[in-house]
Amino acid sequence: MEKVTEYFGSMVFDERVMKAALSEKVYKSLKRTIDRGTPLDISVANAVAAAMKDWAVEKGATHYTHWFQPMTGVTAEKHDSFISPAPDGRVIMEFSGKELVKGEPDASSFPSGGLRATFEARGYTAWDPTSYAFIKDGTLYIPTAFCSYTGEALDKKVPLLRSMEALSRQAKRVLKLFGKENIKSIKTSVGPEQEYFLVDRELWKQRKDLIMTGRTLFGAMPPKGQEMEDHYFGSIKPRVAEYMADLDRELWKLGILAKTKHNEVAPAQHELAPIYKTTNIAADHNQLTMEVMKKVAERHGLVCLLHEKPFDGVNGSGKHNNWSIATDTGENLLSPGETPSENAQFLLFLTAVIKAVDDYQDLLRLSVATAGNDHRLGANEAPPAVISIFLGDELAAILDAIENDTPYGGTAKEKMKLGVDVLPQFSKDTTDRNRTSPFAFTGNKFEFRMLGSSNSISCANIHLNAAVAESLRQFADVLENADDFNSALHDLIKENIKAHKRIIFNGNGYDDKWIEEAERRGLSNLKTTADCMPRICDRKNVDMLVSHGIFTETEIFSRRDIMLDNYVKQVNIEASTMVYMARRQILPAISKFTADTAASVSAKKNICDTACGYETKLISELSKLTDETDNAADELETAISKLKEIDVITEQAEFVRDVMLPAMDKLRKPADTAETLTSEEYWPFPAYDKLLFGV
Numbered sequence: 001m002e003k004v005t006e007y008f009g010s011m012v013f014d015e016r017v018m019k020a021a022l023s024e025k026v027y028k029s030l031k032r033t034i035d036r037g038t039p040l041d042i043s044v045a046n047a048v049a050a051a052m053k054d055w056a057v058e059k060g061a062t063h064y065t066h067w068f069q070p071m072t073g074v075t076a077e078k079h080d081s082f083i084s085p086a087p088d089g090r091v092i093m094e095f096s097g098k099e100l101v102k103g104e105p106d107a108s109s110f111p112s113g114g115l116r117a118t119f120e121a122r123g124y125t126a127w128d129p130t131s132y133a134f135i136k137d138g139t140l141y142i143p144t145a146f147c148s149y150t151g152e153a154l155d156k157k158v159p160l161l162r163s164m165e166a167l168s169r170q171a172k173r174v175l176k177l178f179g180k181e182n183i184k185s186i187k188t189s190v191g192p193e194q195e196y197f198l199v200d201r202e203l204w205k206q207r208k209d210l211i212m213t214g215r216t217l218f219g220a221m222p223p224k225g226q227e228m229e230d231h232y233f234g235s236i237k238p239r240v241a242e243y244m245a246d247l248d249r250e251l252w253k254l255g256i257l258a259k260t261k262h263n264e265v266a267p268a269q270h271e272l273a274p275i276y277k278t279t280n281i282a283a284d285h286n287q288l289t290m291e292v293m294k295k296v297a298e299r300h301g302l303v304c305l306l307h308e309k310p311f312d313g314v315n316g317s318g319k320h321n322n323w324s325i326a327t328d329t330g331e332n333l334l335s336p337g338e339t340p341s342e343n344a345q346f347l348l349f350l351t352a353v354i355k356a357v358d359d360y361q362d363l364l365r366l367s368v369a370t371a372g373n374d375h376r377l378g379a380n381e382a383p384p385a386v387i388s389i390f391l392g393d394e395l396a397a398i399l400d401a402i403e404n405d406t407p408y409g410g411t412a413k414e415k416m417k418l419g420v421d422v423l424p425q426f427s428k429d430t431t432d433r434n435r436t437s438p439f440a441f442t443g444n445k446f447e448f449r450m451l452g453s454s455n456s457i458s459c460a461n462i463h464l465n466a467a468v469a470e471s472l473r474q475f476a477d478v479l480e481n482a483d484d485f486n487s488a489l490h491d492l493i494k495e496n497i498k499a500h501k502r503i504i505f506n507g508n509g510y511d512d513k514w515i516e517e518a519e520r521r522g523l524s525n526l527k528t529t530a531d532c533m534p535r536i537c538d539r540k541n542v543d544m545l546v547s548h549g550i551f552t553e554t555e556i557f558s559r560r561d562i563m564l565d566n567y568v569k570q571v572n573i574e575a576s577t578m579v580y581m582a583r584r585q586i587l588p589a590i591s592k593f594t595a596d597t598a599a600s601v602s603a604k605k606n607i608c609d610t611a612c613g614y615e616t617k618l619i620s621e622l623s624k625l626t627d628e629t630d631n632a633a634d635e636l637e638t639a640i641s642k643l644k645e646i647d648v649i650t651e652q653a654e655f656v657r658d659v660m661l662p663a664m665d666k667l668r669k670p671a672d673t674a675e676t677l678t679s680e681e682y683w684p685f686p687a688y689d690k691l692l693f694g695v
């Protein structure tokens with residue numbers, strides 16, 4: 001067997017390859033672009049393109065594609081071959097700097113939220129040299145950003161890069177005040193833990209709902225669910241273990257640092273976590289990971305479900321966004337230091353995050369909002385739709401002491417003076433116990449736990465970076481003008497703790513009492529996508545995002561429309577699939593079973609004088625459920641046609657929330673009850689027990 005150290009990154013055009021394949025001058029110039037964002041010369045681009053092509057062809061690649069992340073949430077690609085005709089009738093393999101740097105996919109079918117009229121439908125893709133090119137399935141993939149011809153962002157990468165820039169700009173101002181003049185750049189890093197389900201491919205094929213929507217729209221609970229909690233970290237079954245090993249291998253070849261794998265809480269649920277990376281690369285890698293997860297599953301006769309709630313009654317899947325900020329000199333700004341000044345700096349960044357999360361709760365909430373994730377947030381398994389921060393008791397006590405000018409630690413004689421006194425050391429373990437918090441401090445990073453398993457991590461990080469950049473901007477404005485830095489710093493932190501402590505909550509986030517408490521504290525509780533998405537256009541949000549150059553106002557409005565449109569379309573597909581399954585599969589099956597049961601009643605009565613108590617009761621119950629199912633299907637059909645009559649997207653979303661989703665619930669209930677009464681042989685698709693315990 002080949003050694004991991006040998007094949008890791010073998011399909012990636014990384015530093016190693018660049019160094020070997022490029023002249024020193026070209027390499028240095030490209031490095032400057034990667035590290036500092038300096039513009040790339042066309043002669044350098046040509047040299048890089050030629051080297052990339054030679055390397056890719058050597059590895060068997062025939063095509064290249066610009067790889068981008070339009071607002072659909074999945075990645076897009078259009079493959080071109082390297083071939084170019086040679087005079088003697090043969091072909092040569094060619095790839096120019098121009099082709100590397102810029103692409104022009106026919107973009108008219110990607111959502112733009114009205115940003116592009118169809119007559120100027122073309123957008124262009126621009127190479128992101130900070131994310132390495134790689135080979136997959138015989139094609140050279142070039143990570144790119146996607147813009148309209150007038151420069152508006154049509155994807156998730158452009159604003160993500162802009163948000164990292166904004167945070168870097170403001171954090172540099174702050175660090176300067178701590179005497180750190182030579183920081184060139186500050187980057188955020190993310191380690192996204194990815195949850196997923198595996199089901200058997202043959203069973204999957206028999207379920208229209210899984211095929212069309214990625215989740216089960218019907219299905220009664222099996223006798224056993226996750227109540228035994230025997231799956232979490234349980235031993236991994238051989239078939240799953242083989243899948244995971246194969247997956248690791250494929251990801252490692254692509255230079256993705258897949259690190260941890262284990263079973264999750266629900267049966268058939270698993271998790272994969274990579275080692276953290278710079279955010280835009282982490283985002284690319286996470287998209288790629290999701291793709292590879294699905295592809296490798298096929299090879300094993302499995303299907304990988306990335307939907308947030310594939311099954312009712314057992315946990316859904318999320319993605320934990322472990323996020324930190326670090327300087328190019330390797331200093332983690334969210335790591336408590338050892339000296340008074342390091343501690344003061346840490347507390348300032350900590351306070352900036354606290355303020356950001358409080359001021360922009362709505363932006364964080366809506367950054368993770370999708371039809372799928374609405375099934376998770378606020379249900380019993382995932383953090384609620386209310387955003388709060390978990391700091392742990394020790395850190396909370398320190399902030400408390402600062403806020404109230406009281407001694408920290410009970411017996412201490414003196415009050416703590418920031419920038420002068422040493423903070424008590426707090427151990428990392430005590431910060432990592434609360435698993436119910438949507439936004440938890442875990443020693444040297446924050447873990448944002450509200451993301452859905454199928455979400456791109458980009459949106460969450462765009463809003464998070466932007467909000468923190470805004471806190472830092474305000475802090476820098478104050479501190480740059482202070483006469484006495486240390487006392488201004490102390491006051492600033494104190495004031496901000498006072499102003500934003502309502503967002504800190506160290507208790508059980510799953511407790512209903514917390515929701516009541518949160519309401520008293522004035523925290524927002526935006527339950528659905530329809531509730532939260534329009535908030536992106538609130539004045540305060542638009543002003544903040546525009547002022548940091550992350551979005552233009554037009555881009556923000558278009559994004560709201562695209563996200564709401566996704567929500568409406570997704571639920572509409574689910575509703576139509578339900579009607580299909582009810583009318584063409586479930587009702588006929590129950591009806592046939594009822595008829596056969598009725599026939600057996602007559603048969604039995606012919607033989608002996610029996611009351612046929614079981615059959616009679618069953619027939620009457622099933623007949624009632626049949627009618628209920630049929631009526632509910634009618635109602636849902638009516639809702640589907642009514643939706644078509646609504647023009648305004650925000651109203652469509654409200655209709656989906658208020659009418660369509662409740663109508664879907666109403667249809668599911670009698671059908672699921674009927675399932676528990678109908679013979680297995682008659683049921684038209686595999687039941688939950690098979691799906692959940694079948695691998």
Ligand code: ADP
Pocket residue numbers: 189190191192193260273274275276320322323324332444445
């Ligand atoms: P848990 O399941 O306890 O939350 P894991 O070890 O599974 O923890 O995942 C933690 C994730 O956080 C990993 O992806 C890890 O690489 C990432 N991580 C660790 N340190 C940092 C950091 N400084 N910044 C961002 N992510 C980090």
Ligand code: MG
Pocket residue numbers: 193320447
């Ligand atoms: Mg975690």
